[in-house]
Amino acid sequence: MTVALPKPQLPIDIDSIKGFLADDEGTALYHYALEASRLGPCLEIGSYCGKSTVYLGSACQQNGAVLFALDHHRGSEEHQLGEEYHDPDLYDNGVQLMDSFRTFRTTLRKAKLEETVVPVVSSSAVAARQWATPLGMVFIDGGHSEEAAQTDYRSWARFIKPGGILAIHDIFPNPADGGQAPYNIWKLAKASGLFDELPTINTLGLFRRR
Ligand code: MG
Numbered sequence: 001m002t003v004a005l006p007k008p009q010l011p012i013d014i015d016s017i018k019g020f021l022a023d024d025e026g027t028a029l030y031h032y033a034l035e036a037s038r039l040g041p042c043l044e045i046g047s048y049c050g051k052s053t054v055y056l057g058s059a060c061q062q063n064g065a066v067l068f069a070l071d072h073h074r075g076s077e078e079h080q081l082g083e084e085y086h087d088p089d090l091y092d093n094g095v096q097l098m099d100s101f102r103t104f105r106t107t108l109r110k111a112k113l114e115e116t117v118v119p120v121v122s123s124s125a126v127a128a129r130q131w132a133t134p135l136g137m138v139f140i141d142g143g144h145s146e147e148a149a150q151t152d153y154r155s156w157a158r159f160i161k162p163g164g165i166l167a168i169h170d171i172f173p174n175p176a177d178g179g180q181a182p183y184n185i186w187k188l189a190k191a192s193g194l195f196d197e198l199p200t201i202n203t204l205g206l207f208r209r210r
Contacts, residue, residue, distance in 0.1 A: 005031050010058055012111040018087065018103070019051030021141075021169070026055040028201040029139060029167060033059035033067075036137035036165045040065070043159075045124055045152050046141035046169075047071040048100050049090075050107030056139060057113040065136070067113075070120040070127050073101035076143045124148070128155035135159045140185065141169035149181035153188060160209040166195060171205040178203075 007023070008030040014023075021029075029052060033042050037060040047053050047069040060067045075098030078085040092099040101121060108114050120127050124142055138160055140152045153168075160166055168186050172178030186205040189195050195207035 008055065008058060010054055010111075011113070012054055012107070014051065014054060017051040017054065017107055018049040018090075020048075020085075021051045021055075022202050025169065025202050025204040026052065028204055028206070030055040030059045032165045032167065032206065033137055034062060036163075037063045037065035037067075039136035039161050039164050040134050041068060042066075042137040042139070043068040043070060043135050043156065044139040044141065045070045045156065046076070046143075047073075047104055047119070049103045050111070052139060052141060052169075053104070053117055054107065054111050054113065056137075057108075057111065057117045061113065061116040065116075067117045068120050069104075069117050070122065070124060071100070071104070071142075072123050073104065073121055074098050075100065076148075077145060124152050124155055131155075131159065133159065134161045135164060136161060137165040137167065139167040139169070140182070144170065144179045144181050146181045146184065149185045150188075153185035157189065157192075157194075162209050164209045165198075166207040166209065168205040169203060171200060171203050 005027050007027055033056045053069050057067045079098050090100045108117055138156045142148055142152045168182050170182040171186050189207050198206035
């Protein structure tokens with residue numbers, strides 16, 4: 001049995017933000033971040049246009065905490081020109097690359113989260129190279145290639161403080177439903193002995209650091 005969490009009051013119409021996060025998943029992110037941001041800053045990998053950022057950032061704001069929003073803003077594999085989820089509005093014709101950063105900044109401004117969210121415009125691996133700050137929560141929603149997912153997990157899960165939260169988006173135990181890379185790192189986390197598994201919400205896998 002699962003108890004439905006109350007929907008958070010958000011500073012912006014969440015449906016106006018492009019993205020691939022379901023309402024129940026966003027609500028769960030908000031509630032876990034509300035708790036975890038008391039432990040330390042939170043970090044998300046894969047901000048895109050800022051949908052999850054608004055849920056997580058609004059919770060961090062309540063506690064005067066900070067959300068690091070990490071994304072190279074060049075799109076994941078499926079966002080590239082000619083791919084299934086390509087969005088021409090997010091394409092920079094000048095450099096002929098995806099660029100979701102401009103839209104992301106607009107979202108932050110509209111949501112009044114510029115004093116809470118620290119955008120980190122970088123690949124996950126480069127941002128992690130000199131990182132040293134323990135984190136209250138890590139939300140992994142980056143690239144869906146096996147390499148990208150593994151890099152995100154190995155780079156960031158180790159910074160979660162005891163009692164902190166690891167969330168992983170797009171968990172599809174049945175390969176017919178979706179790519180397996182996020183599920184593979186979910187299994188790594190489960191097998192690591194470092195985390196207690198929490199109930200999965202829709203496709204959002206959740207753990208608490210022991
Ligand atoms: Mg996702």
